[in-house]
Amino acid sequence: MSQMNPLCMHEDPASVATGAAARRLFRDPASPAFLQTTGMAPGFMQASPIILPAELALDFATFCQRNPKPCPLVGTGNRGEPTIPTLGHDLDLRTDLGGYRIWRHGELVDEVTDISDLWRDDFVAFAVGCSYSFEAALMADGIELRHITQDVCVPMYMTDIPLHPAGPFRGHMCVTMRPFAPADAIRAIEITSRFPLTHGTPVHIGDPAQIGIDDLATPLVGDPVEVRNAEICVFWGCGITPQYAMLQARPEIAITHKPGCLLVTDVPSRADALALPGLAA
């Protein structure tokens, strides 16, 4: 996510072996700020948190339900409680992320590593599924992911695919793009069909212009990747979609993760996402 944060990778992320270990690391005030979670806690689902005032919570849950491919809801907190019981033990959303973004009326106003002083008893937390889960499954199958090969962040684009609105949440779908040889594209579709709660099958293959993407070289977020001859572009719904819908809703306050600083859960990502709710023992 180079445009928003040049630090996409960090040293030896896999040495952080579990979701609980990742959260303890981020909770420690002595840890470096804005550590990225890419490659961290292999085998554990990562998710994008979004924290909203309760008055918007039902609309947001409805928005996600109506747009399951870009906005797969994998966790919901109780009103006022800074945890998501189905995603982790001893999970504290006020401290357990590597970085937070604070939005007021749709404008980014701050980036912090702790939101304890901002937490309110009318906050409701949500977690949206992330493509890291299915990327691990693709790589385990031997499929090359170009952005991994090139050591950059996956490119994300805004499309002209309209979303079903709910309350003030509305907009168009954001997608990630990964190029594959045709045989790998087919296999990637087959594999991701098993991850319905982390975006599932692609929303488009082939010509970017058909979904309103004019130029692959200029992603909305992330880095452009090489598309080789005879490769097919494959587009999946992207978990930044609800953040852009949130910007349009312009809530009095919203808190999201800083790009790359995802919530690392205790849920095994190797499982079909529908293993949810099921924490690792």
Place this chain on the structure above:
Amino acid sequence: MSQMNPLCMHEDPASVATGAAARRLFRDPASPAFLQTTGMAPGFMQASPIILPAELALDFATFCQRNPKPCPLVGTGNRGEPTIPTLGHDLDLRTDLGGYRIWRHGELVDEVTDISDLWRDDFVAFAVGCSYSFEAALMADGIELRHITQDVCVPMYMTDIPLHPAGPFRGHMCVTMRPFAPADAIRAIEITSRFPLTHGTPVHIGDPAQIGIDDLATPLVGDPVEVRNAEICVFWGCGITPQYAMLQARPEIAITHKPGCLLVTDVPSRADALALPGLAA
């Protein structure tokens, strides 16, 4: 659902060809009361509606999100609006069901065919996925469904599998049971894996006692079916689960469908349920 309603079938349901036609039929005051939707509008998704006051809506949506196998949310209405925009055109939840059950404080108080006089501007409507969608896919594959062969309603059981609570909604999972020869059981698991929003893969196979079912002969709802030698019992999460959770929550008022009188939608059921939201043209 013989214990609750002896009329499980009705004449020539497939002559009602579409979701829209089914809803027009139920909307007509001259139609017979409590017509069942089994076999009606083949190829269109049916769903279980549940209508609650807004003060409980976020808790109910959260409950469904946390328990996706028995409670797959396939539609959510806007506050006060008696429709679900992603499930049908010209869909009026006040009139378009064959029968409704009215619950007050968790007690069944009435069964009616029209709720226009009960509708309130703080009601929120939900629709939960139904196994009819995957049953059609199983039959299309040539798999025998015993309750269809025996011309009875699928047996449903209460288990000891605990649900993740949300607000006042809590309880244990209800399941349906279908017996198969081993090869068909395997194929049924394979096929239903493609229907994550209509219960997906089974939650259990084999010994009923392992999930707290003492006696297959006495289902909670529906009719017992024959289990032949060398057959394996296959158990799926059941859409009556949220209704039982609702009974425990004892809301001031709740409205559900009368068993067998489901909401017939315009969404193709032959598609992977994740085709949602996508109405037939």
